[in-house]
Amino acid sequence: MTINQNVTAERPNFVSHLECSLTGERYEAGQLHGLSRAGRPLLVRYDLEALARTLKREELSSRQTDLWRWRELLPVRHAENIIALGEIETPLIPIPVSGGAGVLVKDEGRLPTGSFKARGLALAVAMARELGVKRIAMPTNGNAGGALAAYASRAGIETIVLCPEETPEVNVREIAAQGARVWRVNGQIDDCGAIVGRGAAEGRWFDFSTLKEPYRIEGKKTMGLELAAQFGWQLPDAIFYPTGGGTGLIGMWKAFDELEALGWIGSARPRMYAVQASGCAPIVRAFEAGEEHAERWENAATVAAGIRVPRAVGDFLILRAVRASGGRALAVDDDAILNAVDDTARQDGLLLCPEGGATLAAYRKAVTDGLVERGERVVLFNCATGLKYPLPPAEGRLDRHSALDLDVLAPLRA
């Protein structure tokens, strides 16, 4: 059979060091790291000059299309540590009726466990395996927990997952079914994170919270790498990204810089729109106030569970990327979110998750407000399959034992 070389071949590793995203302090590669000494995210750095000499863009283009084709831009040293569950390249789907010309949805729901969290967790768990971690704990709003459970179970690593009690039922059950131990907490995701942090400080487990280890972002950056390849080594005009912890937005921005340093793309960048729900919009509030950091959002509430994130340790990184790109942070109401989901499902045949619906709602608002022109090349990120979220009930019933008047179902045409 055609073996997937991407996950079996040994390839050179180009990680040079890690550095604090705030202070630039350097940390050694090949060691277990959490946050920096300054309490901020660590960013993996690569010897991109050496990489550019070693790997040509055309060779990468000829590889099977999946996440692991980008090996040399990823931190895993040995192929034996890769845990592969079929991390396919996610498709770009036009939504001509609900979105309009030029609007493409990148459908992350096709990944293992049905969400984009598979990207970050695939990388982080592979690195955990490489660095000898035996037990991992993590807070989640649902999808990250499912991805962690799947990859860690396959790797034989024990996992403990904490989630807010309002986490969708299917997520909690998925996490348990995939082999993690999971508890609901009467709080938000950062309250769950506080418990995880405490246990990590006590030496019980390694903390996998968003951006508190350096490798989930490396997995998420593959969304940006894929976009570049899918757009023929150019980039769209604008990206609308549902923003909770912001790892994906930060990751894509990092990916674009790395690709440019390699000489594989030019200096043009998409405008990055960080999308939040009006019921939990700390990044939007900080953006509008011109702040560098975002205060915790109290009484967070939204149907879009994945972006119900009151506080993000990478807030300054999100805001920097958004501002540098000429984009914005935008908030949308739950009504607009659900209308968007409904429209795309009925008109374009694609069932978005609420967070994906939020990006369409934000795009619509951005067009109205003149931030985006109709026809610009826009990518909306649908981060998970809509099937993981509660849908409205459907109640029609027929009794086959009674005389059925089929006119009720479908009148004969005149």
Place this chain on the structure above:
Amino acid sequence: MTINQNVTAERPNFVSHLECSLTGERYEAGQLHGLSRAGRPLLVRYDLEALARTLKREELSSRQTDLWRWRELLPVRHAENIIALGEIETPLIPIPVSGGAGVLVKDEGRLPTGSFKARGLALAVAMARELGVKRIAMPTNGNAGGALAAYASRAGIETIVLCPEETPEVNVREIAAQGARVWRVNGQIDDCGAIVGRGAAEGRWFDFSTLKEPYRIEGKKTMGLELAAQFGWQLPDAIFYPTGGGTGLIGMWKAFDELEALGWIGSARPRMYAVQASGCAPIVRAFEAGEEHAERWENAATVAAGIRVPRAVGDFLILRAVRASGGRALAVDDDAILNAVDDTARQDGLLLCPEGGATLAAYRKAVTDGLVERGERVVLFNCATGLKYPLPPAEGRLDRHSALDLDVLAPLRA
């Protein structure tokens, strides 16, 4: 951006005619067809000699990998009739712990709407558009209804879907959310089919029941085409396929014959194992009795909703393919099904749907019974994402306001 040529380019069409699968009676291409005059499925036939002269295997291999790369082996005449929702090639995933060496799961849950039904309905709806159909009705156990709703809504075709009242809740809601009108019926899928058939006879709609139109099988055959490409133009030793209506099994068998006629593969074939649940096993019963046709199975009951199909109009085609291949029809209990799902989720990180679990249960039984040797190259079909099915509850709760003893979650190691 890199346009997906597979769905935009005009390509030559090689359909020569259709023929009755039982009598061989010929029918004209480019016309609306249901069952044959003999009341049996129609099979689309291609001028494979002309196709082989026109398209080289290497050219097809160079195309983007998705379902529409196989255009010349599909019946759609004009690209404008293609409705594309991102029909990606589905990955093959090893399950070394729960399955063993040589066992690969083809994970159909990555397709639009989260199931392999996307393949058949994408083709059938494209042909409905090409042939001017305005309203479609169909019985379903869930997944086919979701796929029909998605593709038809995008195509602007009205849909009516009937399903058994025990259809999983998420399926029924998905069908409605994706723009179809849906009713639950107090009966099995063939009872739903009877109502659909009546309405079709009255001229209310076109009947899209399994094998009652000729194009769902053409979409399903792409599973076989993909396998050939993924195995480097060879085929696995055995395929375990969850069998309800059997369209996929019949489709793959057809695909293998077409590929051999093109000279793209040799004459070797996998042993085809049709997998059913012991609570609804009409094909297994007929196989064991040496019958050509399978009587209706009364009191059908199984957790694997997709294969709760008491009667199949293509029964003789399933049985012929299974026998010709040297395979068998096998039945497994619900316990074995659920254990398989549980094992693969916890040990290999892949959450199968129950029908996918059935194929693993059948494989395990086949190994025990000496039908398959450990290490043979075996493909198990996971027809849908496990997230569309009820999962066991997970009940752990923590109160963050009380003094938490984290030893409860994870004791410190000595």
